[in-house]
Amino acid sequence: xxxxxxxxxxxxxxxxxxxxxxxxxxxxxxxxxxxxxxxxxxxxxxxxxxxxxxxxxxxxxxxxxxxxxxxxxxxxxxxxxxxxxxxxxxxxxxxxxxxxxxxxxxxxxxxxxxxxxxxxxxxxxxxxxxxxxxxxxxxxxxxxxxxxxxxxxxxxxxxxxxxxxxxxxxxxxxxxxxxxxxxxxxx
Amino acid sequence: xxxxxxxxxxxxxxxxxxxxxxxxxxxxxxxxxxxxxxxxxxxxxxxxxxxxxxxxxxxxxxxxxxxxxxxxxxxxxxxxxxxxxxxxxxxxxxxxxxxx
Numbered sequence: 001x002x003x004x005x006x007x008x009x010x011x012x013x014x015x016x017x018x019x020x021x022x023x024x025x026x027x028x029x030x031x032x033x034x035x036x037x038x039x040x041x042x043x044x045x046x047x048x049x050x051x052x053x054x055x056x057x058x059x060x061x062x063x064x065x066x067x068x069x070x071x072x073x074x075x076x077x078x079x080x081x082x083x084x085x086x087x088x089x090x091x092x093x094x095x096x097x098x099x100x101x102x103x104x105x106x107x108x109x110x111x112x113x114x115x116x117x118x119x120x121x122x123x124x125x126x127x128x129x130x131x132x133x134x135x136x137x138x139x140x141x142x143x144x145x146x147x148x149x150x151x152x153x154x155x156x157x158x159x160x161x162x163x164x165x166x167x168x169x170x171x172x173x174x175x176x177x178x179x180x181x182x183x184x185x186x187x
Numbered sequence: 188x189x190x191x192x193x194x195x196x197x198x199x200x201x202x203x204x205x206x207x208x209x210x211x212x213x214x215x216x217x218x219x220x221x222x223x224x225x226x227x228x229x230x231x232x233x234x235x236x237x238x239x240x241x242x243x244x245x246x247x248x249x250x251x252x253x254x255x256x257x258x259x260x261x262x263x264x265x266x267x268x269x270x271x272x273x274x275x276x277x278x279x280x281x282x283x284x285x286x287x
């Protein structure tokens with residue numbers, strides 16, 4: 001009963017928030033609604049019994065990724081609304097609607113599940129985090145290490161890409177620039 | 188009672204919202220938001236299948252998707268900052284400099 005109410009509430013709110021994300025003209029509104037939608041998606045994970053995944057979603061997506069976006073937004077001029085030239089909006093709506101329809105029909109089709117068996121079944125009486133840890137550090141150890149190396153590579157590339165010429169101002173403050181130029185001329 | 192199909196349908200709808208965003212957005216930052224929406228939709232489907240087939244593999248793949256999304260954001264935002272320093276805008280029509 002509560003699961004049903006929570007499912008419909010979360011799905012309606014998530015779809016509404018993500019529609020705002022996709023159709024809003026303001027970066028701040030889009031980012032805020034994206035963060036709220038991700039919190040609600042972690043709610044889905046908690047309903048589904050994937051506690052550890054929900055916590056990771058909250059920490060990584062809402063905590064880290066949205067913080068990264070909001071820091072990056074300070075580099076861009078985010079106060080003005082974005083003007084986008086849409087060449088053919090009707091085509092996009094038709095394509096998006098058709099793909100939505102086909103995906104929903106595909107997933108709503110009955111799935112014959114006699115041949116599907118659990119490869120790493122969940123254990124009764126064991127917490128989700130414990131179960132995840134056992135499978136992650138035995139069967140998926142090499143992908144886990146590769147993901148760690150990938151995150152390291154991403155961190156280094158992020159530092160190199162964004163950190164170069166960090167001392168130069170992005171938003172041009174012309175009077176300060178002129179002062180610097182005058183100082184250089186004097187030298 | 189909520190079944191697997193409910194979750195798959197909601198995941199398909201959210202994925203289509205993200206796809207529509209990728210198709211219609213012209214701003215690179217907004218394109219990144221739309222890809223995040225699509226990644227989250229796939230995560231819901233994985234978690235739902237993992238729950239209803241009593242298998243942990245779906246959750247594992249969801250973890251790796253989250254790791255990939257995190258590194259994608261780190262690299263992508265670095266590239267966006269470099270592009271913004273160079274061109275002064277993030278509009279795809281301004282950034283297109285190959286005529287064809």
